[in-house]
Amino acid sequence: MAKHNIGPVENFPVNKGVCVEAGGKRVAIFNTTGQFYGIDDTCPHRGASFAEGTLSGTVVACPWHGAETDVRTGRCGPPSPAPVNTYEVSSDGETLFLDID
Numbered sequence: 001m002a003k004h005n006i007g008p009v010e011n012f013p014v015n016k017g018v019c020v021e022a023g024g025k026r027v028a029i030f031n032t033t034g035q036f037y038g039i040d041d042t043c044p045h046r047g048a049s050f051a052e053g054t055l056s057g058t059v060v061a062c063p064w065h066g067a068e069t070d071v072r073t074g075r076c077g078p079p080s081p082a083p084v085n086t087y088e089v090s091s092d093g094e095t096l097f098l099d100i101d
């Protein structure tokens with residue numbers, strides 16, 4: 001796993017998604033009141049950006065057709081045909097780091 005610096009913690013507001021690019025991937029980072037999670041940004045259904053979806057707790061609803069995806073596990077509800085990858089996000093208190101192969 002390689003750790004990528006994805007910027008200061010304050011760039012990732014609570015209950016919002018932010019899309020970052022690291023290690024050749026687009027990853028949606030979610031701040032669920034202080035816990036950070038990363039999932040593939042692209043919805044497996046038709047390719048919407050999960051970072052633009054609405055986060056409720058640890059579930060983000062795809063902005064296009066509403067597939068409900070758990071940001072902790074990557075499990076997606078219908079109409080998404082498949083789950084998404086998850087990525088570990090860590091912090092040193094000031095900066096976030098994303099682990100990608």
Ligand code: FES
Nearest residue numbers: 043045046062065
């Ligand atoms: S593009 Fe995400 S549910 Fe359709």
